[in-house]
Amino acid sequence: MSARQPPVDPPAGSPAARSAAGVADAVTAHERWSGRFAEPVSDIVKRYTASVGFDRRLADADIDGSLAHARMLASTGILAAADLAAIERGLAQIRQEIADGRFTWSLDQEDVHLNIEKRLTALVGDAGKRLHTARSRNDQVATDVRLWLRGAIDEIARRLVALRRALIDLAEAHAATIMPGFTHLQVAQPVTFGHHLLAYEAMLARDGERLADCRKRVNRLPLGAAALAGTSFPIDRAQVAQALGFDAVIGNSLDAVSDRDFAIEFAAAAALVMIHLSRFAEELVLWSSPRFGFVGLADRFCTGSSIMPQKKNPDVPELVRGKSGRVVGHLVALLALMKAQPLAYNKDNQEDKEPLFDTVDTLSDTLAIMADLVATGITVRADRMRAAAREGFATATDLADYLVRRGAPFRDAHEAVARAVRHAETKGVDLADLALAELRQFSPLVGDDVHAVLTLEGSVAARDHEGGTAPARVRAAAAAARAALPPG
Numbered sequence: 001m002s003a004r005q006p007p008v009d010p011p012a013g014s015p016a017a018r019s020a021a022g023v024a025d026a027v028t029a030h031e032r033w034s035g036r037f038a039e040p041v042s043d044i045v046k047r048y049t050a051s052v053g054f055d056r057r058l059a060d061a062d063i064d065g066s067l068a069h070a071r072m073l074a075s076t077g078i079l080a081a082a083d084l085a086a087i088e089r090g091l092a093q094i095r096q097e098i099a100d101g102r103f104t105w106s107l108d109q110e111d112v113h114l115n116i117e118k119r120l121t122a123l124v125g126d127a128g129k130r131l132h133t134a135r136s137r138n139d140q141v142a143t144d145v146r147l148w149l150r151g152a153i154d155e156i157a158r159r160l161v162a163l164r165r166a167l168i169d170l171a172e173a174h175a176a177t178i179m180p181g182f183t184h185l186q187v188a189q190p191v192t193f194g195h196h197l198l199a200y201e202a203m204l205a206r207d208g209e210r211l212a213d214c215r216k217r218v219n220r221l222p223l224g225a226a227a228l229a230g231t232s233f234p235i236d237r238a239q240v241a242q243a244l245g246f247d248a249v250i251g252n253s254l255d256a257v258s259d260r261d262f263a264i265e266f267a268a269a270a271a272l273v274m275i276h277l278s279r280f281a282e283e284l285v286l287w288s289s290p291r292f293g294f295v296g297l298a299d300r301f302c303t304g305s306s307i308m309p310q311k312k313n314p315d316v317p318e319l320v321r322g323k324s325g326r327v328v329g330h331l332v333a334l335l336a337l338m339k340a341q342p343l344a345y346n347k348d349n350q351e352d353k354e355p356l357f358d359t360v361d362t363l364s365d366t367l368a369i370m371a372d373l374v375a376t377g378i379t380v381r382a383d384r385m386r387a388a389a390r391e392g393f394a395t396a397t398d399l400a401d402y403l404v405r406r407g408a409p410f411r412d413a414h415e416a417v418a419r420a421v422r423h424a425e426t427k428g429v430d431l432a433d434l435a436l437a438e439l440r441q442f443s444p445l446v447g448d449d450v451h452a453v454l455t456l457e458g459s460v461a462a463r464d465h466e467g468g469t470a471p472a473r474v475r476a477a478a479a480a481a482r483a484a485l486p487p488g
Ligand code: ARG
Pocket: 051, 055, 111, 137, 138, 141, 347, 349, 350, 351
């Protein structure tokens, strides 16, 4: 999904543009401050500097911010009650026009703020022109982006919880399903599939904490900072903050209009979610390949090949992996955007929106699609997992631990088992397939109870402590993870 939507706009300055905008007095944004300017901007500069093609997504937040501002102006006596009533009526109509797709966005009005203000003035006259009293687009845009992002974070948090719930459900169903655990992508020790899934749930739980923490700093009010220094009007910033649901007012006006650290923080938290999901996606790609065959993916998450009839490609996990790179790129773009900007507002900051919007869109879609995939799109092939766990001498550590319990120093036990593994490998069998007498050749401490520790079930059941892979522990961990989910 692209954040960029070209504005519907007839040739600039044409009669069609003026009437389509529904504007009685169709001056352009540039002409608004034309008292200061001797010539109009060229078309390419107009396109280069305009943001309405993408920042119109902020329209609802912009209207909410304007309403809170106007109400405060009225209650502090800066704006007449009749003007407030006209502004409220006009903004309600504009909100409806935008929702219905009837609003004409114009490149001539540069950005979402000027488009809405222009239309308001056309609808309600001078009251519309009074709305911008004690305000600047600098504190206006910072407020809009924060409001918009707060809503986006809340939606993302909900989707994150849905994915976590799906992971917990699947983990509970597979608390005792055995698979090989890997280090260095080599078979290491048996684990349960449920335990493996809960590792991802744990990563996403921390991501949820990070997003909630970031939201606290997003949810502070810049409005009232005006252009950079504050305003000479007797405004009430606390009232605006309360009306808009902000937790606090940003104290320093220069800081309020200029910093985008809240967006950078969000992008960093979002990038981490995507990185976590890319790891899971990579495993799904591996596991669904016929070589592993640990899982099957529902057809709706895969596509075929245009040339190879037998292919079923795991497109969705591959794209999750690929799109994580794009979100990391947005984080880097936002950091680079902010770097070395002098105080206070600079137009550079208009460039914050596309990376931010695309981060939100990509992350939201990824979470929704992964929740669906985990909830109903994965077929678990327990037999294949088990067979793979039997192939890599996954219980070698269990044999070493057994020898230690019988008195061998761990390093000696490690060496004895290494030699037993080499022997089994030459014979092409697993450790569990070696006879008691054969095992005894490697250590006299081997007793006739040894085969119990060499089974996969014995191995996982033995790891019976908090954080371990024993099925009972996995069930308890799943229950704890479920209890930790926010209600809803
Ligand atoms: N469209 C601008 C932005 O996104 C709004 C603020 C412009 N302020 C200004 N003084 N040029 O940042």
